[in-house]
Amino acid sequence: MGTYVEIQIWSSQIEKAREIINEAFSAVEQVDRNMSHYRPDSIISELNRQSGSSYKIHDRDTFQVIKTATEISKLSNGAFDITIGPLMKLWFSNRNQNMLPDQEAILNTIQSIGYKHYRLDNQSQTIFLDLQGLQFDLSAIAKGFAVDRAIEVLKKNQITRALVNAGGDLYALDPPPGKSAWNVGLRDPFDQNNIILEIPLVNSALATSGNYENFFEVDNKRYCHIIDPRTGYPVPEIASVTVKSDSAVMTDALATTFFVMGYPEGLKMAESMTNTEIVMIACENHKITAFVTDGFKTLKKLMKPLTISKEMKIAVCHD
Ligand code: ADP
Numbered sequence: 001m002g003t004y005v006e007i008q009i010w011s012s013q014i015e016k017a018r019e020i021i022n023e024a025f026s027a028v029e030q031v032d033r034n035m036s037h038y039r040p041d042s043i044i045s046e047l048n049r050q051s052g053s054s055y056k057i058h059d060r061d062t063f064q065v066i067k068t069a070t071e072i073s074k075l076s077n078g079a080f081d082i083t084i085g086p087l088m089k090l091w092f093s094n095r096n097q098n099m100l101p102d103q104e105a106i107l108n109t110i111q112s113i114g115y116k117h118y119r120l121d122n123q124s125q126t127i128f129l130d131l132q133g134l135q136f137d138l139s140a141i142a143k144g145f146a147v148d149r150a151i152e153v154l155k156k157n158q159i160t161r162a163l164v165n166a167g168g169d170l171y172a173l174d175p176p177p178g179k180s181a182w183n184v185g186l187r188d189p190f191d192q193n194n195i196i197l198e199i200p201l202v203n204s205a206l207a208t209s210g211n212y213e214n215f216f217e218v219d220n221k222r223y224c225h226i227i228d229p230r231t232g233y234p235v236p237e238i239a240s241v242t243v244k245s246d247s248a249v250m251t252d253a254l255a256t257t258f259f260v261m262g263y264p265e266g267l268k269m270a271e272s273m274t275n276t277e278i279v280m281i282a283c284e285n286h287k288i289t290a291f292v293t294d295g296f297k298t299l300k301k302l303m304k305p306l307t308i309s310k311e312m313k314i315a316v317c318h319d
């Protein structure tokens, strides 16, 4: 999954705790083995290679993740789309050559993606494709699912105080003794050493999608790794979206979704969902603003100022 996974648990039995942690890591590795499109032997790679008209997905988890992703695609009118693969390739294969793909290539590539080009049959766990060569990429959701899987292992072993963190996709159970919550630092997207807010977490998930995670710059403009499937362009004008919700699979996918939807649509969708709170840091008319859902309004008062430099503003806030 291209990231570090950290598991913290509280237990009085050190040996047993080690075994439990190992079991939780195995669950994470299994998700990676099945769902990473970077591994040639994964289920997703096999699905991408065969590119026929239907494919039976033998693993229940993988089918479940595709199903959840598809529901979010529908809810977001295609802002979230796991068939984004060819657009990612188009934008990121030239990243070292300091050039952008041309408009025609972008428009052509849009034609080869889209969640409307496949359909799922739950009974047979089969995916039916009506477009040859559709390519699946679960990067925006699989990490969250892996975190949930690890948490399940911990719970099954009666661990109650724990935190699982897969590079910023995290789930917290009860806090360490004497603490009221796990306080998770929210980074300033313009200076990642600066923690602008601490978000208390107990039995819930948190994830951030940021334009600083993976990007390239051409002519002083930043192009990030989250692409709007409808325009074919990396999303401009959003620096980060942090989502708190009930499961890590949802926070992971929704952080990407709201990032693409931007302001005000993303914020509106978040407001309409139960147990979902977000912090969205956006460049609106070249002004940096942090938007939050109602449940985070009190928390926002504690937020430290952001530290954007003039150069960074030019790079990030382009149209
Ligand atoms: P990170 O992996 O940095 O935590 P995300 O969870 O937001 O960030 O996932 C970003 C990845 O998701 C991209 O690298 C790409 O593979 C994929 N992706 C990009 N745009 C979209 C999109 N609109 N819908 C679904 N997946 C996307």
Ligand code: MG
Pocket (backbone or CB within 6 Å): 139, 140, 141, 209, 251, 252, 253, 254, 255, 256
């Ligand atoms: Mg995500």
